[in-house]
Amino acid sequence: xxxxxxxxxxxxxxxxxxxxxxxxxxxxxxxxxxxxxxxxxxxxxxxxxxxxxxxxxxxxxxxxxxxxxxxxxxxxxxxxxxxxxxxxxxxxxxxxxxxxxxxxxxxxxxxxxxxxxxxxxxxxxxxxxx
Amino acid sequence: xxxxxxxxxxxxxxxxxxxxxxxxxxxxxxxxxxxxxxxxxxxxxxxxxxxxxxxxxxxxxxxxxxxxxxxxxxxxxxxxxxxxxxxxxxxxxxxxxxxxxxxxxxxxxxxxxxxxxxxxxxxxxxxxxxxxxxxxxxxxxxxxxxxxxxxxxxxxxxxxxxxxxxxxxxxxxxxxxxxxxxxxxxxxxxxxxxxxxxxxxxxxxxxxxxxxxxxxxxxxxxxxxxxxxxxxxxxxxxxxxxxxxxxxxxxxxxxxxxxxxxxxxxxxxxxxxxxxxxxxxxxxxxxxxxxxxxxxxxxxxxxxxxxxxxxxxxxxxxxxxxxxxxxxxxxxxxxxxxxxxxxxxxxxxxxxxxxxxxxxxxxxxxxxxxxxxx
Numbered sequence: 001x002x003x004x005x006x007x008x009x010x011x012x013x014x015x016x017x018x019x020x021x022x023x024x025x026x027x028x029x030x031x032x033x034x035x036x037x038x039x040x041x042x043x044x045x046x047x048x049x050x051x052x053x054x055x056x057x058x059x060x061x062x063x064x065x066x067x068x069x070x071x072x073x074x075x076x077x078x079x080x081x082x083x084x085x086x087x088x089x090x091x092x093x094x095x096x097x098x099x100x101x102x103x104x105x106x107x108x109x110x111x112x113x114x115x116x117x118x119x120x121x122x123x124x125x126x127x128x129x130x
Numbered sequence: 131x132x133x134x135x136x137x138x139x140x141x142x143x144x145x146x147x148x149x150x151x152x153x154x155x156x157x158x159x160x161x162x163x164x165x166x167x168x169x170x171x172x173x174x175x176x177x178x179x180x181x182x183x184x185x186x187x188x189x190x191x192x193x194x195x196x197x198x199x200x201x202x203x204x205x206x207x208x209x210x211x212x213x214x215x216x217x218x219x220x221x222x223x224x225x226x227x228x229x230x231x232x233x234x235x236x237x238x239x240x241x242x243x244x245x246x247x248x249x250x251x252x253x254x255x256x257x258x259x260x261x262x263x264x265x266x267x268x269x270x271x272x273x274x275x276x277x278x279x280x281x282x283x284x285x286x287x288x289x290x291x292x293x294x295x296x297x298x299x300x301x302x303x304x305x306x307x308x309x310x311x312x313x314x315x316x317x318x319x320x321x322x323x324x325x326x327x328x329x330x331x332x333x334x335x336x337x338x339x340x341x342x343x344x345x346x347x348x349x350x351x352x353x354x355x356x357x358x359x360x361x362x363x364x365x366x367x368x369x370x371x372x373x374x375x376x377x378x379x380x381x382x383x384x385x386x387x388x389x390x391x392x393x394x395x396x397x398x399x400x401x402x403x404x405x406x407x408x409x410x411x412x413x414x415x416x417x418x419x420x421x422x423x424x425x426x427x428x429x430x431x432x433x434x435x436x437x438x439x440x441x442x443x444x445x446x447x448x449x450x451x452x453x454x455x456x457x458x459x460x461x462x463x464x465x466x467x468x469x470x471x472x473x474x475x476x477x478x479x480x481x482x483x484x485x486x487x488x489x490x491x492x493x494x495x496x497x498x499x500x501x502x503x504x
Binding site: 002003004005006007008009010022025031035037038039041042043044045046047048049051 | 248249250251252253254255256339341342344349350440443445448457459460461462
């Protein structure tokens with residue numbers, strides 16, 4: 001399901017709500033690079049809002065490189081999540097995991113072995129529980 | 131004395147069918163639409179809705195019974211009047227609907243239902259279930275139409291130079307045509323036009339983006355199943371029409387001569403189709419409203435306990451009498467009905483007027499041409 005919802009009673013301006021949701025759809029992979037988004041008129045009609053508002057969101061997404069113009073008339077998703085952002089997210093998750101491992105009393109070597117085993121299991125197909 | 135004619139009986143059942151269907155409609159709409167009026171989810175339990183719904187059902191039932199029996203009493207020589215009865219009956223039905231619609235609207239205008247509830251609007255960016263192969267659902271229909279042409283080609287040499295092309299209600303031929311490819315395959319050619327039109331229409335409706343009341347659960351799943359069932363329904367409708375074209379063709383080629391049973395024979399697929407699509411519609415509901423998904427979540431009556439806590443922005447202003455959609459800002463030509471299952475036209479869209487004009491103009495032009503050629 002790929003929906004966009006705008007909240008009229010929210011303090012967040014509607015164009016930012018649209019901006020954030022399209023960004024999330026692109027980053028989560030629900031919209032893939034090259035997928036087209038509805039025209040601003042069409043989306044405005046569906047959401048019962050002014051089409052300048054949608055345009056404003058699309059312009060901002062275009063400026064930030066999340067949307068690109070195809071054949072000079074319709075916007076398509078330009079890219080998914082940027083690699084450096086994915087990297088720092090994984091780093092963050094890894095740090096949390098290692099902290100937890102240290103807290104339950106695992107040694108550095110044990111953590112390294114665990115990591116190696118997980119990686120091996122991934123490459124070797126069926127899980128390795130040895 | 132009752133003067134029963136085959137056509138009178140058929141119309142009798144048809145009127146009961148239409149009336150019964152309309153009695154069921156309030157149970158098939160989107161959950162937050164009551165007789166074409168948008169109601170916030172938390173107000174759906176108000177007693178006024180039950181009262182208006184019951185009154186609607188009783189009135190609709192009485193009118194259906196009266197009109198159906200009046201149709202039986204019409205003398206059989208008023209064939210045109212009998213034939214038009216299912217259309218004439220729509221007027222009292224419409225008045226009963228309006229009565230309910232304005233009762234709800236009046237209650238709404240007297241109370242501040244949307245006072246403290248946050249509103250939102252939600253729409254599809256991509257079509258839920260866009261991966262469906264629609265043409266698969268039309269294979270039976272297309273095979274039936276192809277069978278008509280195959281049968282026609284095989285029978286062509288044995289069809290006499292002058293053959294019957296129209297039968298009265300008693301099954302006796304009352305019109306003849308001179309043999310030609312056009313006259314022999316007339317029903318088949320009409321079939322091709324209708325098939326092409328309905329299949330294209332199905333594709334357009336399938337690709338139409340939908341909006342969603344954010345207070346209702348599992349919208350995406352409901353829409354995906356609704357879309358598939360809708361295509362299924364169109365496949366059933368087209369298949370039954372093509373069976374009728376096949377039977378009609380076999381009758382004019384005199385391969386079958388059912389006599390007085392011709393009309394009932396042709397009406398059977400029609401009634402079977404109506405029964406099948408009623409069941410599909412009722413079980414699915416508009417936009418999947420009646421699908422049994424997330425029932426636990428559905429029973430939680432306060433919007434505060436669901437996802438965003440917002441209800442759909444009131445869109446009553448875009449609908450005349452709750453059923454006629456006029457919105458210039460909506461680029462869709464077709465939108466889901468408010469009172470019923472399926473789609474209706476956007477009369478704020480030029481395409482809708484063009485389509486209406488074409489649907490009226492084409493039969494008129496064909497009629498004019500045939501009259502001139504005579």
